[in-house]
Amino acid sequence: MLQLHERGLKLQQGTYSQACKLLTDDYEQVRSAAVELIWVLSQLYPESIVPIPSSNEEIRLVDDAFGKVCHMVSDGSWVVRVQACKLLGSMLQVSPHFLEQTLDKKLMSDLRRKRTAHERAKELYSSGEFSSGRKWGDDAPREELDTEAVNLIESGACGAFVHGLEDEMYEVRIAAVESLCLLARSSPPFAEKCLDFLVDMFNDEIEEVRLQSIHTMRKISENITLREDQLDTILAVLEDSSRDIREALHELLCCTNVSTKECVNMTLGELLKNLSRYPTDRDSIWKCLKFLGSRHPTLVLSLVPDLLGTHPFFDVPEPDMDNPSYIALLVLIFNAAKTCPTMPALFSGHLFRHYAYLRDSLSHLVPALNLPGVKWSWIPDVEPGSTPEDPSQQFLQNSLERVHNLQNLGTQGSQELLEYTIRDLQRIGELQSDLAGKADFSATYLRCHLLLIKALNEKLWSLAAPLYVKQNSLTATAVKQILEETYKMEFMYFGLENRQVAIIHHMRVQANALQLLVTARTTRGEEPLFGLCEQFLQEIDVFQRCFISELPHMQDSFVDKLLDLMPRLVNSKPLQMVKILQTTLRQSSFLRLTLPEQIHRASSYIIEPAAESDNPIRFTSGLVVALDVDATLEHVQEPQSSVKVQVVYPDGQVQIIHPKPADFRNPGPGRHRLITQVYLSHTAWTEPCQIEVRLLLAYSSSRSKILNRSCKPAWGESMDTLPAVDSTIEGTIPFSKPVKVFLMPKPARR
Numbered sequence: 001m002l003q004l005h006e007r008g009l010k011l012q013q014g015t016y017s018q019a020c021k022l023l024t025d026d027y028e029q030v031r032s033a034a035v036e037l038i039w040v041l042s043q044l045y046p047e048s049i050v051p052i053p054s055s056n057e058e059i060r061l062v063d064d065a066f067g068k069v070c071h072m073v074s075d076g077s078w079v080v081r082v083q084a085c086k087l088l089g090s091m092l093q094v095s096p097h098f099l100e101q102t103l104d105k106k107l108m109s110d111l112r113r114k115r116t117a118h119e120r121a122k123e124l125y126s127s128g129e130f131s132s133g134r135k136w137g138d139d140a141p142r143e144e145l146d147t148e149a150v151n152l153i154e155s156g157a158c159g160a161f162v163h164g165l166e167d168e169m170y171e172v173r174i175a176a177v178e179s180l181c182l183l184a185r186s187s188p189p190f191a192e193k194c195l196d197f198l199v200d201m202f203n204d205e206i207e208e209v210r211l212q213s214i215h216t217m218r219k220i221s222e223n224i225t226l227r228e229d230q231l232d233t234i235l236a237v238l239e240d241s242s243r244d245i246r247e248a249l250h251e252l253l254c255c256t257n258v259s260t261k262e263c264v265n266m267t268l269g270e271l272l273k274n275l276s277r278y279p280t281d282r283d284s285i286w287k288c289l290k291f292l293g294s295r296h297p298t299l300v301l302s303l304v305p306d307l308l309g310t311h312p313f314f315d316v317p318e319p320d321m322d323n324p325s326y327i328a329l330l331v332l333i334f335n336a337a338k339t340c341p342t343m344p345a346l347f348s349g350h351l352f353r354h355y356a357y358l359r360d361s362l363s364h365l366v367p368a369l370n371l372p373g374v375k376w377s378w379i380p381d382v383e384p385g386s387t388p389e390d391p392s393q394q395f396l397q398n399s400l401e402r403v404h405n406l407q408n409l410g411t412q413g414s415q416e417l418l419e420y421t422i423r424d425l426q427r428i429g430e431l432q433s434d435l436a437g438k439a440d441f442s443a444t445y446l447r448c449h450l451l452l453i454k455a456l457n458e459k460l461w462s463l464a465a466p467l468y469v470k471q472n473s474l475t476a477t478a479v480k481q482i483l484e485e486t487y488k489m490e491f492m493y494f495g496l497e498n499r500q501v502a503i504i505h506h507m508r509v510q511a512n513a514l515q516l517l518v519t520a521r522t523t524r525g526e527e528p529l530f531g532l533c534e535q536f537l538q539e540i541d542v543f544q545r546c547f548i549s550e551l552p553h554m555q556d557s558f559v560d561k562l563l564d565l566m567p568r569l570v571n572s573k574p575l576q577m578v579k580i581l582q583t584t585l586r587q588s589s590f591l592r593l594t595l596p597e598q599i600h601r602a603s604s605y606i607i608e609p610a611a612e613s614d615n616p617i618r619f620t621s622g623l624v625v626a627l628d629v630d631a632t633l634e635h636v637q638e639p640q641s642s643v644k645v646q647v648v649y650p651d652g653q654v655q656i657i658h659p660k661p662a663d664f665r666n667p668g669p670g671r672h673r674l675i676t677q678v679y680l681s682h683t684a685w686t687e688p689c690q691i692e693v694r695l696l697l698a699y700s701s702s703r704s705k706i707l708n709r710s711c712k713p714a715w716g717e718s719m720d721t722l723p724a725v726d727s728t729i730e731g732t733i734p735f736s737k738p739v740k741v742f743l744m745p746k747p748a749r750r
Contacts, residue, residue, distance in 0.1 A: 089179030
């Protein structure tokens with residue numbers, strides 16, 4: 001039945017009752033298939049009404065199926081329990097009062113709650129009615145039955161998630177946590193109720209369960225506010241020895257709200273203890289305190305005198321700015337002061353100097369503030385009490401506006417303007433992390449255009465072919481650099497729109513045209529050029545079909561002029577076509593670069609092995625030694641298939657290692673963690689030497705893929721008539737700084 005459903009056949013509702021009977025089958029596989037079949041029917045007929053066998057009542061099918069699946073959380077097979085817990089998370093149409101009962105562990109009997117012995121004794125003692133005396137309270141009136149409070153689902157549904165979270169198998173507990181996350185994101189009241197249960201899972205014995213619980217709470221953090229008792233349990237996890245757990249908890253604290261100032265003070269104290277115990281967590285803790293201060297400005301305001309240790313009459317000693325704990329404290333206070341204009345009145349004199357220092361050195365953590373007595377040449381005059389706007393964004397826009405009029409300048413002036421602008425953009429990217437993606441992307445594009453201008457304006461273009469050897473090497477190098485930069489722009493930056501992709505491919509077309517000019521200058525005869533010219537014309541045709549919607553924004557560009565000359569190019573000989581391309585390249589205008597709201601650049605940082613370590617790794621020559629690699633990845637899509645580890649040996653040999661998918665963790669949104677081992681071996685190794693370790697980002701650019709994904713055939717034209725361009729270009733892009741590791745071999749024993 002499930003296979004028929006997967007093939008598109010709609011199942012009948014009448015099979016629901018038969019599937020329910022199979023939930024008590026002796027065989028595990030039958031129960032597993034029955035649970036999945038019940039879930040399928042609940043998604044097909046959620047609002048259908050089904051009778052309850054034990055009474056005359058009726059109920060929605062999705063609610064009844066939810067109770068049946070909840071009952072299977074207590075199944076004898078852990079495989080069935082895992083499946084039941086996973087399916088609960090996708091049943092989003094269940095009624096709220098049924099959903100909330102999964103967190104209630106009360107026992108039910110005959111639609112009445114079973115009372116404990118203490119509850120029954122207390123009720124008899126409080127009974128004041130007359131009786132025969134044979135039994136105490138035997139004539140006490142029975143409790144009134146509220147029809148609204150009658151639970152119609154099976155007793156197994158009561159406390160289903162409680163059973164799942166307390167299961168002996170950690171796979172069941174992980175599945176229960178994942179389902180809680182899905183249901184809590186769709187129901188804010190349920191998120192409040194399940195918060196205590198998720199907090200309890202932070203103390204689980206399995207690291208994977210603890211990590212999943214932290215991720216789940218981060219995803220539902222917009223619907224919750226932590227109490228002091230809950231926060232106390234959460235902060236205890238900061239003592240965990242696993243860096244994954246600690247960093248995930250820092251991400252959680254970035255996006256949660258706390259209720260009182262004691263919570264803020266307690267969080268700050270535990271984070272400072274974490275910093276002193278694990279100094280490598282410094283950047284993560286600073287980032288956490290940045291968001292903690294910006295989320296709770298009024299709570300931080302009441303703590304400022306105590307945190308800074310100020311005295312109303314005496315001057316306090318100036319703290320050391322090299323202390324990471326003091327910097328963490330200032331990051332919290334300055335971010336809270338951004339939306340709290342009364343806070344700077346509590347600052348002492350040296351604090352303004354410290355703010356100026358941190359604003360320059362840690363601008364991504366310290367916001368721009370209009371503090372009294374602090375004058376900035378780059379901050380415009382603003383009204384008292386208002387917060388100045390960060391001028392970095394305006395400076396970035398002004399830098400791009402300057403280069404839009406390159407056509408009006410001479411060759412020398414254009415090159416100098418591009419060099420100055422590239423330098424400014426690179427500096428912005430270093431100072432402002434939130435603008436690093438935009439600035440680096442713009443600088444890379446301008447660098448490609450600068451290389452193109454330098455290659456086209458070389459004086460050796462007018463020389464004869466035998467004297468063209470030097471020009472050939474220079475121009476070929478420029479072409480190679482432009483192509484490498486375009487692949488970096490396409491595959492290392494995320495958040496690009498179709499217009500930016502079209503600009504990247506336009507620059508690649510110009511580089512290929514320049515490559516064709518170089519080949520024509522160094523090749524004798526026209527026969528070798530026929531295939532290259534035909535391939536170039538196909539590339540222009542592919543560009544037109546893929547980016548036809550962007551052509552109106554590319555007036556007077558290289559491709560726009562080539563499309564106007566296309567009838568002439570098709571009928572020209574190769575040498576004539578080369579002359580047309582050279583003239584068009586020189587006359588084409590600079591294509592204006594427009595940027596989207598946010599661009600992220602893929603980056604990585606290798607934590608282990610540490611750079612320039614004094615402790616060499618000793619191994620026997622010819623045998624294998626394991627090297628631990630620990631790295632953080634930012635804004636990398638599908639790292640399991642694209643990230644590789646490169647090892648360069650002293651003799652120039654290069655080894656590429658593909659990490660296993662299990663080596664990647666996801667501590668937070670947009671962030672990944674790579675923890676793996678690289679096995680090194682070299683037979684001819686006698687002297688102590690250094691190896692280089694770096695991370696690579698693999699890419700695959702197929703023109704046929706671009707054509708099938710982006711292009712649309714013309715009216716009356718089938719996809720078969722599109723040009724058959726199936727060349728695939730694969731490569732790797734270095735996106736981390738190389739780390740040198742010192743290895744000291746021992747001679748092999750004979």
